[in-house]
Amino acid sequence: MDKFTRKTSFEQWLSPISNNLLEEQVKNYQLNYYTKKLHMTSFLKLLLYAQLHETESLRALSDCVFSEELQNATQLDSISFSQLGRRLNLVPTEFFQTIFLDLVKQIHRKTDFQARRKTTTPLKIIDSSTLPLNLNNHKWAKFRKTKSGVKLHLRLVFMEKGHSYPDQSVLTNANEHDRGQLEILVDDKECMYVFDRGYLDYERFDRMTDEGYFFVSRLRKNAVVRSLETLSLPEDSSVLSDEMVVIGTTQNRSENVFRLIKVWDTKGNELHLLTNRFDLSADEIAELYKSRWAIELFFKWMKQHLNIKKFFGQSEQAVHNQVYIAMIVYCLNVLAQRNTKSKRSYLQISRYLKAALWKPEHIWLRKIGGNTVP
Structure with a gap:
């Protein structure tokens, strides 16, 4: 029974995103009103997946939902690229910005930012x-x-x-x-x-x-x-x-x-x-x-390894949303490193995550938490 309830590496990686904050923001902006299929939690997971795999378009992301593992993670059996596009254009950038800033607060705590202010x-x-x-x-x-x-x-x-x-x-x-x-x-x-x-x-x-x-x-x-x-x-x-x-x-x-x-x-x-x-x-x-x-x-790393070379949407809001999703991915990698006290680089953490995305969390955590750097 345990094998069916254990977290995947993907779920563990995105666990710092607060469910309570997510629900609060969804309610504030009424993002799930009249939504029958593509709820915000599923949409956010799809966008994070697209960032990790540097998916080139929303049409390609729509095709990725063919994967049974991604279906289980998002609770979707299929989704059209037009639905993804409408969602990306309509979600206020403040929604993603709030998630980004909450992750920053967590990094502050993990790096003892407030304590360091007293001594330096x-x-x-x-x-x-x-x-x-x-x-x-x-x-x-x-x-x-x-x-x-x-x-x-x-x-x-x-x-x-x-x-x-x-x-x-x-x-x-x-x-x-x-x-x-x-x-x-x-x-x-x-x-x-x-x-x-x-x-x-x-x-x-x-x-x-x-x-x-x-x-x-x-x-x-x-x-x-x-x-x-x-x-x-x-x-x-x-x-x-x-x-x-x-x-x-x-x-x-x-x-x-x-x-x-x-x-x-x-x-x-x-x-x-x-x-x-x-x-x-x-x-x-x-x-x-x-x-x-x-x-x-940082800018060089972001442009080379995050999915902001080609933008999914044409509107200002869609472009801004994709940039904030990229920074959310960066912060999740920072937190993965700090939480495991890993000596791996952010790029290595991301590569190992992609290789173990649907495997049990302990496989990825054990790999990135090692003390030796290849």
């Missing part, structure tokens, strides 16, 4: 990446004569040993400027924010400093800077210079004094780093900025 300043990295779209199918997202696209503005929590995870995001059309999103993505005075030149906004930097937010950003080389004081550096420092400055022209100058640190990058280019943090050494600030590579790796 958590590092959060902000950046954006454009996801290209077909102009003929997505005219609402046009940003150049021949291109369409959406922009994912993301905040990433950076942890020790190179681990990181997203904890906030905003989706806009690709023509939206990055710096307008700082108001949303900077909201915690106990964190240190790292971002690139796309977020330069002198007025905003003044407000952040006045309100008690700390940041380090890259400054354009042609920025107008007036040096007030040159700070001394230790003999073994890799930093070129460390100065106290005001930025901007006479007509539009910062009200606060900032710190300008010049360093070499790995390619031998000179970087100008701006920060309002004066209690750390120049080398420590430079190291903080180097952490920004983590978000570049």
